[in-house]
Amino acid sequence: MLTISTTDIPGLLVIDLPVHGDNRGWFKENWQRQKLLAAGLPDLGPVQNNISFNASVGTTRGIHAEPWDKYVSVATGRIFGAWVDLRAGESFGTVATVELGPEKAVFVPRGVGNSFQTLEPDTAYTYLVNDHWSADAQSRYTFLNLADPTAAIAWPIPLEDAELSDKDRAHPMLADVTPMQPAPILVLGAGGQLGRALVARAEAAGIPVEAHGRDTWDMTDPTSWPREHFRGLRAVVNASAMTAVDAAETPEGRAEAWAVNATAVAELARRCADAGVPLAHVSTDYVFDGTLPVGQEHPVDHPLAPLGVYGQSKAAGETAVRTVPRHWIVRTSWVIGEGKNFVATMASLAERGVDPAVVADQHGRLTFADDLADALLHLVTTDAPTGTYHMTNSGDVVTWHDVARWVFEDTGHDASRISPVTTAEYTAGKAGIAPRPANSALVLGPLEATGFEVPDQRDRLREHLAR
Structure with a gap:
């Protein structure tokens, strides 16, 4: 036997x-x-x-x-x-x-x-x-x-x-003898909010990384990639994406979205499969149409039905990633990290005395880049089961208007200065606005089942603003 x-x-x-x-x-x-x-x-x-x-x-x-x-x-x-x-x-x-x-x-x-x-x-x-x-x-x-x-x-x-x-x-x-260090994790998209968090969290945990941003790894030109062979890597984490949702609806943006989010991902998946290297890939709530009634959350096997070019290109990228024997697709939403984002914008408006109108009929949860990075590293380093996961911070499903009020409150400003508006009111008369899912809430259970504890979004927002 x-x-x-x-x-x-x-x-x-x-x-x-x-x-x-x-x-x-x-x-x-x-x-x-x-x-x-x-x-x-x-x-x-x-x-x-x-x-x-x-x-x-x-x-x-x-x-x-x-x-x-x-x-x-x-x-x-x-x-x-x-x-x-x-x-x-x-x-x-x-x-x-x-x-x-x-x-x-x-x-x-x-x-x-x-x-x-x-x-x-x-x-x-x-x-x-x-x-x-x-x-x-x-x-x-x-x-x-x-x-x-x-x-x-x-x-x-x-x-x-x-x-x-x-x-x-x-x-x-x-x-x-100099001990052999673990094989490195290749991080792509290292210049973005999530990529920077991935590199920082990996280094803090003593996990070797090989990091590339747009300056060293052009996703749109696979022939120029500085690493042709992936053997010897512990895993690849793809945090690179064309995320300009509105720009993706233009002719130039459409081509870039498909080149980065689909064509490049297919080549990345091929090389990972050939090398026997696991691939962790970040996807988005935009692969769903968001028509689930408020109060319901998208399970990981919910049918894909993207509304716009960005979501369509990301859905195509997911399909390519599933050809890799060891893969993790991690969908997320409303990402907040260091740099330009909704929370930073609201904090700036509050400080400058601007009273904004904020959409109150799009529902979801915040995802802090550090926590998303921790989740990705957890999946890669614990050999969690292959498949699709959702990662946002935990807590009640809220609207962008709710988040804006939190930001004003936590920075010592009057939250009543913020006016709620509908998506239709906010976009009226504006050209080139891509459709957004009205419901971006995601089921977190499969990720939690791997042993990852998801921090609460309200607590993490306070910590983020305090920094």
Whole structure:
């Protein structure tokens, strides 16, 4: 029976493989993706298969930590396998050893040092990896000396009697090893409200990021993207979008909206799928027509029915993202961060003595960029189930008029200065105004079910204005 067991090293898994033998020899399914996934193995997505043939007993290789995952097994013979965690973190330096024959395999996560010693002659050691070897990739290895006294690996054959390469003998001791950092998350749209929050929250949490804004990553021209291959990334978080809702209704804006929100996303999804890299993508309430009665909220599987070009292009982008095996689509609404936004505008009007008229028949909740960034990072770093989620802050469903009153109150101004108007009254006589959903309320339950606690919008607004 195929079973998987854990070790002292987080993520290092031992797989017991059924081996069927008779008078002719034996047979095993060395790699059977469907069965291994069902048993709990991460989806490796191998792209290269390597075999190391070792003629002599005592041949010893390692300790090499590589910037990819690998699936180690033995075709013939037996080995003593030793693994040392060389990743940054609490488990750095932890050791696990397992004797491998044809009946066992080991899943070795990125950054865990791998080594073995042959126990029988003519041993064939084989491994699948989920990135292609290159000279550049080898420069990102982390090495440890086989004789390191801290790891204190109990080699069956003393190293002085074993076959080692001069290169392996020269590897550093654990005290001199620089731990391998986690693979970076690629953040696109890093110059926007959400993108800036993503980078800041990731860095505060010690999560490596590779961040690109419009100046370094032109979404409309995939041929110019500075990163052609995505292998080696932890995930991609796409916070880039053409969000000028009214401009999207013009001929030039329509072309840009489709180029950024749909065509570029399709190419992004293709590259993520090819590389086996997860994709988290930010979408919007504008994919709905907002005709749900007030008091009801859109579930994640509500039918898409966008009213304008912006929503249509974002709906098309969602369709492309769903082609990636590991993906998270996160719809949001009414985003508030650092920079130009509704809350900043209302605070400015209050301070300048302007008495605004604000729409009172569009319903939804605020979403603060820091909290949306935390939700995206939560999904990516906890391996939450693939699928579609909604993220706004929690609390009562309100109108823009309600939010404006809160801003005036929290900044010490008279909220009665704000006049409520309908959308029709507000847009009367104005050209080029895109249709807005009247109801933007989103069901938050699926996100909360992953363990993410959604902060209250009223509390977060007070904190935001206080800053």
